[in-house]
Amino acid sequence: MTRDLPNLRLDGRTALVTGASGGLGLYFAQVLAAAGAEVVLAARRLETLQAEVAALRAQGLKAHAVAMDVTDKLSVAQAFADAEAALGGRPVQLLVNNAGWSGRSLFVDLEEAEWDGVVDTSLKGAYLVTRELTRRLIAAGQPGSVVNIASILGQRVTPSVSPYCAAKAGLIHLTKSLALELARYRIRVNALAPGYIATDMNRDFWETEPGKQMLKRIPQRRLGQPEDLAGPLLLLLSDAGAFMTGSLLTVDGGHVCNSI
16 A cells, blocks of 8 residues: 555756745755755845755755746746746746745834845745746646745744744735635645744854743654654645645644743
8 A cells, every 4th residue: 555655756846946045945955856856046146056056966956046036027927937948938836935034123113125135035026926927827728836934933923023024924825825826727836934043144043042942842852853844745736635725734843832
């Protein structure tokens, strides 16, 4: 029976990851390439992607880079055209909407520019990129799979990141709405909601007293590692998750289940 189970491989698929110049975006691109996909790394500064693409190719993996500002529809359209050219004319089939940033201001100090920057990148960007992808897939008559990188802060909140909380909550509902509309085109749309994940950008914080206190709120009493997201991501993108659309997959060590 187990021989009939769908696997998590992505051989023969084409994929694009936004915000792929570092952090989780780069890790996601590495995971997809290792699973057999031909991956396009997208970020605003093309030069920052070239070394990462070279590193993937040195491992015998298939990778390309395109410049993309997810908040600019013309940049998004050009990036997809460049991606298709790099992929030999094939459309992108798998998309990971990872680009985003959190901001850092308490609401009473929050300026409009910071609000717009956070919401435009984390929410509007996902709309623009997914719209470009789906229009191209529908025109080509091909199925696809989208994973929006949400957050547990789209389900519960914490101070000083109100635009991020709002954007991620919106992204979760956008995921469900798109899943409903796009199912007829064989395009699945799901969301992955990480909890607190250790990265180079936040590693020092977890050694501070506020960081240690925050860790105590996680039932598993540990930070997530990027590797904890690999299986859930591949499940949502691969045929193993073929009957999943509109789903929110939370990976947080039980954090959102903790008592208020």
